[in-house]
Amino acid sequence: MTASSVSQEFEKHVGHPPLGVWSAPGRVNLIGEHTDYNEGFVFPFAIDRRTEVALGLRxxxxxxxxxxxxxxxxxxxxxDLSPDAVEGWSAYPLGVAWALGEFGADLSGVPGVDLYIDSKVPVGAGLSSSAAIESSVALALDEVWGLGLSRETLARVGQLAENRAVGAPTGIMDQSASLLAHADAGVFLDCRSLDAEVIPLGFAPADLAVLIVDTHVEHAHATGGYAARRASCEAGARALGVDSLRDLDIDDLPRAEAELDDETFRRVRHIITENQRVLDTVRTLRLEGPGAIGALLDASHVSMRDDFEISVPQLDLAVETAQAEGAVGARMTGGGFGGAAIALVAVDRVDAIAAAVHEAFAAAGYRAPTTFTVSPSEGARRDV
Structure with a gap:
């Protein structure tokens, strides 16, 4: 849906044109999974699939x-806004409105608003359709209410809405990517300091594309698996005497293995090694270019599959098929337990690899996936 069509739908519902249309993208996390709430490093980029919100004053x-x-x-x-007063899909936009007040915005004199939301970000695919809603609404309300909050603060607003109003214990990566991203670049984010650096990706000059395989195995961050992984990380940090797993590095793995039970150790090992893979990916991009990061993507998937145990057979099959067909690298992306896999592939191999994935799913008796490419895109903006 375009800005003009969102405006038309708004007018059908409300009876007059909107004041404006704002949009925000979903994201792909290139590497750095479940590291955000452990105060670690992540490296997402925004995608060219967006959520649009038309807004009018009341x-x-x-x-x-x-x-x-x-x-x-x-x-x-x-x-009447509060985390307990909102539910279902409306918890995302209304949670943002509530959370703005939690960051010092004075909402006592602001007018009411009509909102109409549409999205091209697939739901349940691990591409952060939720953050796209939160970020577009946050940017729109900040502007029309004259709040003057920074994009970094709006990312925290979106995270608080997701944590408290939606009930999903997610970190700040998704909202940061949606609000801070630039075209043709990734957002290298330190989730402890919240320092963000925009890093050129160079996919197009290298004739590389990012292929998404949406398995249609839907996940939900508010359910138990995600929360259980976060609890394991927190337990591991307590047992090892640190504030967060960010305080540990590769040299701490022998002590962690000696002091933790096997499951907690494997959860901790994923976070420690994934943080290192993010740093290595950024360094490799700078020194060698995107064609050299494949092994890091592959290793990330193995770690999520075996140590963090958040993959599912459909994700594993998508990754293994893409690798076998010549992908530079592939991994599941997002919170896990379903969703999407990504493969970095040569542009002239996109169709062949996508076809091979479809054939593999059919042979395994799985529901047919949806495959498409995405381009690194700019962050949230006002469109009209």
Whole structure:
């Protein structure tokens, strides 16, 4: 859906044109999985699939939200906003409105708004459709309410909304990627300091493309698997006497293995080695270019499959097939337990590798995946 069509849908629901249209992208995490809430390093990039929100001002203090993906229209007074007062899909935009006040924004005099949301970011694929909603709404409300918050703060607003209103214990990576990204680049983010550096990726000059394999095995961060992994990481940090697993490096692995039970050790090992893989990926991109990062992507998937145990057979099959067909590197991406895999492939091999993945899924009796390429894109913006 384009900005003009979102505007038209808004007018159908509300009866007048919107004040403006804002959009924010989903993201692919190139490498650095589950490291964000451990205060580690991540390296995502925004994708050219976006969520759009049309917004108009109201004469009262009510927020009214409609969307293309649900027939439900939700209304709530600004003064009644709280994490417990929102639920379902509306918890994402309404949670953002609540969270703005938690970061010092004075909402006592702001007007109500009508919102209409549509998205081209696949839901449940691990491409952060949630952060795309949060970031577009946060940018829109910040502008029309005149709050003057930085994009870094808006990322924290989105994370708080997801943690408290949605109930998903996620880190800050997704919102940071959606708000801070530049075209043709990744966001190298230190999740402890929140320092972010935009790193050129160089995929197009190297004739490389990022192929997404959406397995259609849906995941939900608010359910138990994600929370259990976070709890294991926190338990490992406590047992090893550190504030977070960020404080450990490769040299600490022997002590961790000696002091932790096997499962907790493997969770900790994934985080320590994944942090190192992020640093190695950034360094390799700078020194050798994108064609040299494949082994790091491959190793990341093995670690998520075996140590963190967040892959599923469909993700493993997608990764193994892409590798066998000549991908530079491949890994699952996102929180795990379903979602999507990514493969860095030569442009002239995209169709052949996608076809091979489809054939492998059919042979295994799995639901047919959806395959498509994405390009590193710019972050949240006002479109109209």
């Amino acid at each position: 004469s009262d203090r009510v927020i009214r939200v409609a969307t293309a993906f649900s027939p439900e229209v939700v209304e709530i007074a600004i003064d």
